Amino acid sequence: MDTTTDEQLAAWAKALGHPARVAIVRALAARGTCVCGEIVEVLPLAQSTVSQHLKVLREAGLVQGTVDGPRTCYCLQGDSLRRVQSAFGDLFASLCSCCC
Amino acid sequence: MDTTTDEQLAAWAKALGHPARVAIVRALAARGTCVCGEIVEVLPLAQSTVSQHLKVLREAGLVQGTVDGPRTCYCLQGDSLRRVQSAFGDLFASLCSCCC
DNA sequence: ATCGTTTATCGCAAATCAACGATAAAAGGG
DNA sequence: CCCTTTTATCGTTGATTTGCGATAAACGAT
Numbered sequence: 001m002d003t004t005t006d007e008q009l010a011a012w013a014k015a016l017g018h019p020a021r022v023a024i025v026r027a028l029a030a031r032g033t034c035v036c037g038e039i040v041e042v043l044p045l046a047q048s049t050v051s052q053h054l055k056v057l058r059e060a061g062l063v064q065g066t067v068d069g070p071r072t073c074y075c076l077q078g079d080s081l082r083r084v085q086s087a088f089g090d091l092f093a094s095l096c097s098c099c100c
Numbered sequence: 101m102d103t104t105t106d107e108q109l110a111a112w113a114k115a116l117g118h119p120a121r122v123a124i125v126r127a128l129a130a131r132g133t134c135v136c137g138e139i140v141e142v143l144p145l146a147q148s149t150v151s152q153h154l155k156v157l158r159e160a161g162l163v164q165g166t167v168d169g170p171r172t173c174y175c176l177q178g179d180s181l182r183r184v185q186s187a188f189g190d191l192f193a194s195l196c197s198c199c200c
Numbered sequence: 201a202t203c204g205t206t207t208a209t210c211g212c213a214a215a216t217c218a219a220c221g222a223t224a225a226a227a228g229g230g
Numbered sequence: 231c232c233c234t235t236t237t238a239t240c241g242t243t244g245a246t247t248t249g250c251g252a253t254a255a256a257c258g259a260t
Contacts, residue, residue, distance in 0.1 A: 006120075006122040007119045009116070010116065010117055010118050010119040010122045013113045013116035013117040013122070014117030014118070015117075016110065016113035016117075017111075017113040017115075017116075018110050018114070018247090019106040019110040020106075022106040022110045022113070025191060026106065026191065029191065029192070029193075036206080036207080037205095037206060045250095046250055046251080047207075047208095048208080048209080048249080048251075049248075049250070051207065051209085052208090052247095052249080053248095054208095055209095056247095067257095069206085069258065070206045070207075070256060070257045070258065071206050071207070071257090072206080072208085081192045082192070084192070085188055085189060088184070088188055091122070091126065092181045092184070118218085120218095136236080137235095137237075145218095145220095147236090147238095148219080148220065148221075148239080148240095149218075149220070151237065151239085152217095152238090152239095153218090154237095154238095155239095167237090169226085169228070170227045170228070170235060170236045170237075172236080172238085202260085203258105204258090205258085205259100206257085206258105207255085207256085207257105208253100208254080209252105209253080209255090210251105210252085210253075211250105211251095211252090212250090212251095213248100213249090213250090214247100214249085215246105215247080215249100216245105216246080216247070217244100217247085218243100218244090218245080218246090219243090219244090220242085220243090221240105222240085222242105223238100223239085223240075224238080224239075224240090225237085226235100226236085226237085226238100227234105227236090228233105229233085229234085230232090230233080
């Protein structure tokens with residue numbers, strides 16, 4: 001309960017704080033199995049830009065990429081995502097409805 | 101189910117994508133009732149910086165501020181936060197454990 | 201060994217963000 | 231009407247982000 005630091009939580013949120021990266025996560029969640037350059041076809045962005053976004057998600061620990069021949073296969077990192085979800089849950093759990 | 105656009109979800113995440121803003125949300129959740137300039141005392145930041153962060157949270161719809169005399173009283177916007185939480189839940193719900 | 205394919209990285213330009221001090225605006229008290 | 235307190239906004243500076251094309255790196259196939 002609430003063992004996540006503000007920095008960790010902010011880092012996760014920041015990684016998800018761009019429409020393209022949300023779209024990437026959504027695409028990975030939808031396909032279930034991993035994808036690689038197919039993401040480039042889905043998004044209206046250059047290959048280098050998509051690769052950059054994937055790097056951000058990878059460095060945040062939300063996504064995992066394993067090299068498979070000339071291509072790289074990506075998938076969501078379930079453990080991290082579940083921790084993100086519960087961290088947000090903890091954050092919002094203790095809000096009371098009283099206001100000014 | 102998944103009625104939130106990538107832009108909306110990213111905007112929420114972006115607003116939470118800074119340690120100071122997570123700290124503000126946490127402080128508001130802890131105090132339950134609204135706070136105003138007390139937040140400045142909690143954070144190691146200048147008053148103008150905190151005010152800026154509050155503006156970001158307000159524009160994202162996560163926080164509500166009502167003017168009360170010379171001061172402004174802030175509180176978490178429960179409805180939005182619940183929607184944020186469920187949107188993240190939907191995002192991560194459909195992840196399968198199969199990977200590369 | 202040399203292609204073609206796929207992906208990561210580099211370098212750059214434009215845009216945005218973060219933080220601050222200074223200043224304005226609002227409101228209550230003398 | 232002046233202070234004081236509290237908060238928002240302005241203007242500026244430096245850092246980071248975003249997007250791209252160009253290029254390098256890895257690998258399978260010919």
